[in-house]
Amino acid sequence: MRAIGIILAGGNNNRMRELSDKRAIAAMPIAGSYRSIDFALSNMANSRIQKVAVLTQYNARSLNEHLSSSKWWDFGRKQGGLFVFTPTITKENGFWYQGTADAIYQNLSFLKNSHEPYVVIASGDCVYKMDYNKVLEYHIAKRADITVVCTTCPDPSEVERFGVLRMNEDCRIEEFEEKPMVSPYNTISTGIYVIRRRQLIELIEKAAQEGRNDFVKDILIRYKNLKRIYGYKIDSYWSNISTVESYYKTNMDFLKPEIRNYFFKQEPGIKTKIDDLPPAKYNPGAVVKNSLISSGCIVNGVVENSVLFKDVFVGNNCVIKNSVILNDVYLGDNTHIENCIVESRDTIRANSYYSGEGEVKIVVEKNERYTL
CATH class of the missing domain: 3.90.550.10 (Spore Coat Polysaccharide Biosynthesis Protein SpsA; Chain A)
Incomplete structure (x- = not known):
């Protein structure tokens, strides 16, 4: 051109x-x-x-x-x-x-x-x-x-x-x-x-x-x-x-x-940098409806109408609805996330509850996995 x-x-x-x-x-x-x-x-x-x-x-x-x-x-x-x-x-x-x-x-x-x-x-x-x-x-x-x-x-x-x-x-x-x-x-x-x-x-x-x-x-x-x-x-x-x-x-x-x-x-497609990650894994009991789950994710709980980016771990009995979970997030057991955007590299503690009422809530947790 x-x-x-x-x-x-x-x-x-x-x-x-x-x-x-x-x-x-x-x-x-x-x-x-x-x-x-x-x-x-x-x-x-x-x-x-x-x-x-x-x-x-x-x-x-x-x-x-x-x-x-x-x-x-x-x-x-x-x-x-x-x-x-x-x-x-x-x-x-x-x-x-x-x-x-x-x-x-x-x-x-x-x-x-x-x-x-x-x-x-x-x-x-x-x-x-x-x-x-x-x-x-x-x-x-x-x-x-x-x-x-x-x-x-x-x-x-x-x-x-x-x-x-x-x-x-x-x-x-x-x-x-x-x-x-x-x-x-x-x-x-x-x-x-x-x-x-x-x-x-x-x-x-x-x-x-x-x-x-x-x-x-x-x-x-x-x-x-x-x-x-x-x-x-x-x-x-x-x-x-x-x-x-x-x-x-x-x-x-x-x-x-x-x-x-x-x-x-539809061609032409959209290209991006490829990460060498395994495909998403759905463990017994996982329920996923109308969601995008990226490579490297491990899902144990319920995911509905949500986008999960790379390397997200969803713990047992978690419920994620209408949310965007960015890269490399760990969601502890029994966590409920609804109408939220969870920042990348967050560790969400077990039994946490976050819900955006009226507007999208951004969840940023202090990250204990990456402290120096």
Whole structure:
């Protein structure tokens, strides 16, 4: 493909509460065996984009570990490859990334040393499948300066989390407002953009000279009347996981057969780093209904409408309902978990009871198995 990829994966969001205390949002586990960033990486690989840069910053250790080899997503290692850029102190600059535009500016040499004419920019905290080639074809056909992939937000209360836009009949963007409190429109930006490489370099350098650091506010909104900025609307599954509620809902969506088939049975598939673990084991007396159970799990109790990630141990007489249990959790005997997200590497003591009433409860237990 005639494009390179940039995945913005350095951000943090307070709406993730305790879940983002020890990992980047792009490293959040999804659907049992995946991480949030796998979806953007797989889309890049499936679109034949050979050269991809991931810009990481906040709590990047587990994310960098996950990205330690490009072989899982099959990026071209002779031409292109997977590049991970974290903020670096240089002679000219000693700052962290000040914003999305500044993150690209601090790694501008990646763009300047590339030869592909176009750039696909995506964020690492969204779950979706997309062929970026179709967006690029649309971008070229419209002779656009920037193309913004957008979708319809079904819940009006969620609009405040996103950039809201209005297009004319020709799909050119006429209005763009970032995270409004209220809006009469429900078309939102998905954080996926296509732009000519030289144009991006020019806009980023100009923004840096003026001390402007945000890609949306300082480029998209600022230039909406000066540049040809078009919207490319999608109606397939798309979810942003940057709040606890949306993260929980997205994992629950994977309990629906049609969502699972769309992501995992229909080609092209989603790729991830593979751990060498045994298959899940169900001991006598275990009851599992409508749940995703990952490799390495051992189940003794009752699991209903839940997602269990890798290496979870469920003790005798446990009941788990409508919950997300992250990696490497030990659940003691007679534990009851309902409407909860249990943080990874937790040890839940026997006879514990946790239930989320009205909102999703995050369970974080002091971990005695891993004390130094």
